[in-house]
Amino acid sequence: QGQGDYRILHEAALRDYLAGVADLAATLGGEPASWSITEVGDGNLNLVFIVKGGRGGIAVKQALPYVRLVGESWPLPLSRAHYEYLALSRQAELAPGLVPALLHHNEALALTVMELLEPHIIMRKGMVAGSQYPRFVDDITTFMARTLFFTSDLAVSAAEKKQGIAAFAGNHALCKITEDLIFTDPYRVAEQNRWTAPYLDALAAELREDMDLHVAISRLKLKFMASPEALLHGDLHTGSIMVTGGETRVIDPEFAFYGPMGFDVGAVLANLLMAYFASAGHERTPGERRAFEAWVLETVETVWNDFTRKFLELWRAGAAGDAYPASLFAGETGAARLEAERQAYMQRLFADTVGFAAAKTIRRIFGLAHNIDFELIEDPRRRAISEARAVRLARAMMLEVGAFPTIADVTAAARKLR
Numbered sequence: 122q123g124q125g126d127y128r129i130l131h132e133a134a135l136r137d138y139l140a141g142v143a144d145l146a147a148t149l150g151g152e153p154a155s156w157s158i159t160e161v162g163d164g165n166l167n168l169v170f171i172v173k174g175g176r177g178g179i180a181v182k183q184a185l186p187y188v189r190l191v192g193e194s195w196p197l198p199l200s201r202a203h204y205e206y207l208a209l210s211r212q213a214e215l216a217p218g219l220v221p222a223l224l225h226h227n228e229a230l231a232l233t234v235m236e237l238l239e240p241h242i243i244m245r246k247g248m249v250a251g252s253q254y255p256r257f258v259d260d261i262t263t264f265m266a267r268t269l270f271f272t273s274d275l276a277v278s279a280a281e282k283k284q285g286i287a288a289f290a291g292n293h294a295l296c297k298i299t300e301d302l303i304f305t306d307p308y309r310v311a312e313q314n315r316w317t318a319p320y321l322d323a324l325a326a327e328l329r330e331d332m333d334l335h336v337a338i339s340r341l342k343l344k345f346m347a348s349p350e351a352l353l354h355g356d357l358h359t360g361s362i363m364v365t366g367g368e369t370r371v372i373d374p375e376f377a378f379y380g381p382m383g384f385d386v387g388a389v390l391a392n393l394l395m396a397y398f399a400s401a402g403h404e405r406t407p408g409e410r411r412a413f414e415a416w417v418l419e420t421v422e423t424v425w426n427d428f429t430r431k432f433l434e435l436w437r438a439g440a441a442g443d444a445y446p447a448s449l450f451a452g453e454t455g456a457a458r459l460e461a462e463r464q465a466y467m468q469r470l471f472a473d474t475v476g477f478a479a480a481k482t483i484r485r486i487f488g489l490a491h492n493i494d495f496e497l498i499e500d501p502r503r504r505a506i507s508e509a510r511a512v513r514l515a516r517a518m519m520l521e522v523g524a525f526p527t528i529a530d531v532t533a534a535a536r537k538l539r
């Protein structure tokens with residue numbers, strides 16, 4: 122099938138299509154006419170249908186040739202469905218059980234069928250409601266440590282690494298969205314920007330004039346563009362994580378490409394910190410969400426600490442890549458120097474993570490795509506208070522890198538601002 126075969130499959134066409142794929146029809150069970158089909162896409166880009174039959178259910182995701190949030194005036198290549206499928210396949214190998222199982226993919230239709238995650242909910246929604254997720258830290262740190270380590274030069278040969286980069290290099294239109302919406306637009310006048318006016322007008326103006334900040338965000342942008350360290354998820358916010366009390370699944374890797382590891386880790390930390398600052402805006406009585414807020418900050422710390430521990434364990438156990446050749450680190454002296462270098466590597470990764478977390482925060486408050494953590498705070502004055510606290514921390518994280526040598530310095534600063 123060529124690209125010419127693409128068409129948007131709305132309900133009736135989707136039913137016919139699924140009925141024609143024997144495995145999927147069998148998974149659903151019963152007569153195709155009896156299947157329920159509901160569009161549930163709440164993301165910014167694509168269509169997602171939940172289909173249920175007499176036996177079971179599936180989730181169907183189809184890319185649109187444009188950005189859903191904006192409309193046909195903003196075209197976006199269908200090939201992102203190919204990269205999402207490729208990334209999901211790699212993640213399933215590297216972090217088994219932490220992504221939805223893949224059931225079917227049609228390249229020409231830019232359509233992927235996955236395991237239906239049920240009763241999982243989007244983690245961000247759960248956090249707005251004040252829910253805690255005890256499995257989250259262990260699962261997300263396993264996901265990040267394994268997908269990042271095993272696609273890096275620490276784990277694979279130089280040839281394999283470059284083949285990996287090549288396989289995702291065509292996903293540049295999705296990278297460009299990040300480059301524009303995260304690393305550029307919030308710091309200049311851009312038509313798509315919005316913020317909680319008038320309360321944040323002054324802060325928005327400061328972002329447009331602060332040259333120190335413009336240098337810092339441009340450095341981060343360059344790092345994003347020019348550091349193919351590992352295969353990233355590329356959009357690892359709490360809206361791309363589905364959870365129950367006992368399970369975690371990472372979805373929606375359509376922004377996948379080879380980039381700097383700190384971008385994924387920073388995305389997770391930024392979204393936890395935003396949930397923390399937003400929490401005050403969701404309380405009906407003062408102090409009501411204190412236990413939740415304590416859990417969020419503890420989670421920020423354990424995500425970084427457990428990620429570091431797992432990443433280092435993988436590195437110590439089996440560095441099969443071409444970086445840091447064992448022949449250069451022989452004997453006790455070599456082993457000691459290599460271990461010191463591993464620690465230094467994690468320190469650099471932490472500095473990147475802090476910067477990217479800051480960038481991911483600022484874009485959610487001044488850029489195009491906002492998140493429900495803040496958006497669901499109805500009173501704009503209260504919302505602005507939460508948002509301004511998050512921005513204050515983010516600015517410090519971007520500009521005063523030396524002030525955050527450890528993750529505990531980040532949570533301490535967050536606690537002070539609350």
Ligand code: ADP
Nearest residue numbers: 162163164165166167169180221236237238373
């Ligand atoms: P987009 O790329 O447009 O953001 P997502 O992949 O994030 O699309 O999916 C949008 C929504 O669809 C998710 O927020 C979630 O509610 C739902 N969804 C996606 N995949 C599944 C799945 N496998 N099972 C159940 N619901 C899903």
Ligand code: MG
Nearest residue numbers: 164360361373
């Ligand atoms: Mg999404």
Ligand code: MG
Nearest residue numbers: 165356358490
């Ligand atoms: Mg996003």
Ligand code: MG
Nearest residue numbers: 164166373375
């Ligand atoms: Mg998406």
